[in-house]
Amino acid sequence: MTTVREIRLKSRPSGLPTAANFEMASVDLAAPGAGEVQVKNLWMTVDPYMRGRMNDVKSYTPPFQLGKAMDGGAIGEVTASNDPSLKPGDLVQSGFGWREGFNAPAASLQKLDPKGLAPQTFLGAAGMPGLTAYVGLLKIAALKDGDVVFVSGAAGAVGSIVVQIAKAKGHTVIGSAGGPDKIAFLKEIGVDHAIDYKAEKDLTAALLAAAPDGIDVYFDNVGGDHLVAALNAARPFARFALCGAISVYNATELPAGPPNLMLMVGKQLRMQGFIVSSSWDMMPAFLSDLAGWVKDGKVVWKETVFEGIEKAPDAFIGLFTGENLGKMLVKLS
Amino acid sequence: MTTVREIRLKSRPSGLPTAANFEMASVDLAAPGAGEVQVKNLWMTVDPYMRGRMNDVKSYTPPFQLGKAMDGGAIGEVTASNDPSLKPGDLVQSGFGWREGFNAPAASLQKLDPKGLAPQTFLGAAGMPGLTAYVGLLKIAALKDGDVVFVSGAAGAVGSIVVQIAKAKGHTVIGSAGGPDKIAFLKEIGVDHAIDYKAEKDLTAALLAAAPDGIDVYFDNVGGDHLVAALNAARPFARFALCGAISVYNATELPAGPPNLMLMVGKQLRMQGFIVSSSWDMMPAFLSDLAGWVKDGKVVWKETVFEGIEKAPDAFIGLFTGENLGKMLVKLS
Numbered sequence: 179m180t181t182v183r184e185i186r187l188k189s190r191p192s193g194l195p196t197a198a199n200f201e202m203a204s205v206d207l208a209a210p211g212a213g214e215v216q217v218k219n220l221w222m223t224v225d226p227y228m229r230g231r232m233n234d235v236k237s238y239t240p241p242f243q244l245g246k247a248m249d250g251g252a253i254g255e256v257t258a259s260n261d262p263s264l265k266p267g268d269l270v271q272s273g274f275g276w277r278e279g280f281n282a283p284a285a286s287l288q289k290l291d292p293k294g295l296a297p298q299t300f301l302g303a304a305g306m307p308g309l310t311a312y313v314g315l316l317k318i319a320a321l322k323d324g325d326v327v328f329v330s331g332a333a334g335a336v337g338s339i340v341v342q343i344a345k346a347k348g349h350t351v352i353g354s355a356g357g358p359d360k361i362a363f364l365k366e367i368g369v370d371h372a373i374d375y376k377a378e379k380d381l382t383a384a385l386l387a388a389a390p391d392g393i394d395v396y397f398d399n400v401g402g403d404h405l406v407a408a409l410n411a412a413r414p415f416a417r418f419a420l421c422g423a424i425s426v427y428n429a430t431e432l433p434a435g436p437p438n439l440m441l442m443v444g445k446q447l448r449m450q451g452f453i454v455s456s457s458w459d460m461m462p463a464f465l466s467d468l469a470g471w472v473k474d475g476k477v478v479w480k481e482t483v484f485e486g487i488e489k490a491p492d493a494f495i496g497l498f499t500g501e502n503l504g505k506m507l508v509k510l511s
Numbered sequence: 512m513t514t515v516r517e518i519r520l521k522s523r524p525s526g527l528p529t530a531a532n533f534e535m536a537s538v539d540l541a542a543p544g545a546g547e548v549q550v551k552n553l554w555m556t557v558d559p560y561m562r563g564r565m566n567d568v569k570s571y572t573p574p575f576q577l578g579k580a581m582d583g584g585a586i587g588e589v590t591a592s593n594d595p596s597l598k599p600g601d602l603v604q605s606g607f608g609w610r611e612g613f614n615a616p617a618a619s620l621q622k623l624d625p626k627g628l629a630p631q632t633f634l635g636a637a638g639m640p641g642l643t644a645y646v647g648l649l650k651i652a653a654l655k656d657g658d659v660v661f662v663s664g665a666a667g668a669v670g671s672i673v674v675q676i677a678k679a680k681g682h683t684v685i686g687s688a689g690g691p692d693k694i695a696f697l698k699e700i701g702v703d704h705a706i707d708y709k710a711e712k713d714l715t716a717a718l719l720a721a722a723p724d725g726i727d728v729y730f731d732n733v734g735g736d737h738l739v740a741a742l743n744a745a746r747p748f749a750r751f752a753l754c755g756a757i758s759v760y761n762a763t764e765l766p767a768g769p770p771n772l773m774l775m776v777g778k779q780l781r782m783q784g785f786i787v788s789s790s791w792d793m794m795p796a797f798l799s800d801l802a803g804w805v806k807d808g809k810v811v812w813k814e815t816v817f818e819g820i821e822k823a824p825d826a827f828i829g830l831f832t833g834e835n836l837g838k839m840l841v842k843l844s
């Protein structure tokens with residue numbers, strides 16, 4: 179019998195989540211049943227989209243249940259197996275995050291070959307966030323030669339990959355983020371213009387100073403004022419990939435939409451929302467391209483790591499207060 | 512020497528234009544010079560997009576100039592010619608509206624073969640508004656089999672053609688318009704559900720009552736609350752063609768955007784603004800399709816006609832107070 183700790187949803191937040199919305203509990207794991215394996219989690223991910231799952235509303239992913247362990251991406255190691263497809267020591271990727279370990283049918287897990295990368299990379303640059311960047315930029319925004327690209331949340335897990343893919347393809351890239359550490363990171367990864375939105379009173383003016391002729395592509399991780407500025411600075415036929423809107427995830431009332439939205443008509447803009455799970459089919463192409471970019475030193479990444487399951491709520495809350503540079507992760511073992 | 516009257520922009524409106532923003536003047540036309548013709552206008556069009564041209568701002572069409580005749584689409588008859596390509600009696604289409612007659616280079620005019628249609632049809636169903644409907648529905652919204660279609664401003668020059676093209680292609684169509692006359696017209700042209708927005712407190716509820724499973728395509732002529740309702744009622748992967756926003760053209764302050772815009776992410780919606788002049792190349796295909804629909808009785812149209820150049824400002828202002836059923840036109844001769 180093994181005892182593991184897990185994080186459960188204790189209450190649904192109103193606005194920014196607090197520690198009181200979570201509770202930690204211990205559960206005992208029996209030996210795995212037929213067809214099952216037991217896994218010790220090494221890493222779990224916290225991602226902004228999980229905020230929506232804390233509300234009791236229907237969306238593209240089901241809400242977390244009160245009193246139950248939360249879930250999300252995790253990388254673990256098989257510690258006991260009752261199925262021939264996996265053996266102790268195998269690395270697996272699962273949706274059983276927010277817990278130190280679990281039993282699950284072997285068929286519900288994906289065996290991970292890290293191909294020389296650190297295993298947790300598959301929760302970040304080589305995982306869902308990286309694929310989100312790739313899909314949003316290449317498929318949704320339909321990046322084409324000569325496009326000037328604007329990325330908000332550019333120092334984050336998704337945004338920093340967007341920046342680097344666009345740079346690897348030879349584009350002029352403007353990235354926005356908050357605070358000097360993030361701005362320094364943006365410069366490290368090669369943005370042409372970094373906008374510290376916390377230091378700017380007028381984002382439209384800042385964006386037009388960086389891109390006097392306007393932008394062709396906007397990758398939106400933020401919403402709010404950033405979207406307003408992007409509409410103002412958009413060139414005719416610009417394409418916006420709407421990935422998320424971290425500025426409003428914790429809003430307790432619906433925020434006003436961009437007052438300049440109707441610029442879309444005269445400028446003939448296209449705006450498209452997307453969720454990465456509709457484009458899993460692009461994962462092989464992405465991993466193949468990524469391998470080349472990594473080899474050539476064109477794509478790098480940062481991680482912000484909290485240690486211990488008890489820190490998972492803090493790591494998650496930190497996403498909304500901007501504490502992460504690159505991918506926010508929790509190291510569990 | 513011929514004397515003709517024309518309408519000039521006297522002052523730029525703030526909010527809804529009034530008669531005081533226009534002035535009528537008489538001008539004398541000399542005999543046409545070499546390569547020129549003289550034209551007597553029979554019909555002129557007033558269209559919502561002209562409101563933007565009354566402001567002194569850069570947009571996709573240049574602003575009208577103070578003290579100068581306004582311009583826009585017109586159908587006229589050549590009365591004198593100094594160019595071999597046109598002869599007296601020929602019908603021509605031009606951009607020289609808002610005046611009873613003019614001299615112009617023959618090369619700047621388009622000879623019109625009405626093919627059995629009334630000439631003014633080429634300012635409406637068989638002209639820019641009709642093509643706008645066709646482009647927006649088929650190219651921008653990428654209408655596909657089984658789509659449920661919502662059209663706002665559905666009794667207008669563009670909207671009524673959108674409704675009928677969608678019906679001709681076998682779709683379920685919900686149209687909104689204001690007042691019983693327009694609702695009766697919508698039923699005549701075959702909408703499945705007509706929403707009188709003036710009689711509804713909650714447009715989202717009205718739209719979901721008409722389309723309980725949601726909508727796949729929204730053709731937006733109105734903006735404002737209609738766009739909010741369409742976002743609420745959109746099914747995953749719905750496409751919105753943004754054609755105009757008559758609800759806000761006269762706003763003196765930028766209106767709040769839709770507070771539910773971020774539904775675009777989770778529902779993976781696409782929203783695209785367009786102006787018809789980017790798709791003139793689709794005119795031959797449109798006119799060919801239209802001929803078939805007209806022959807089969809699948810597309811009809813209404814006109815609201817003001818008589819005399821002196822009524823042109825009233826006709827124009829009437830667009831924003833909803834006085835037109837179908838195409839608003841001014842008969843000049």
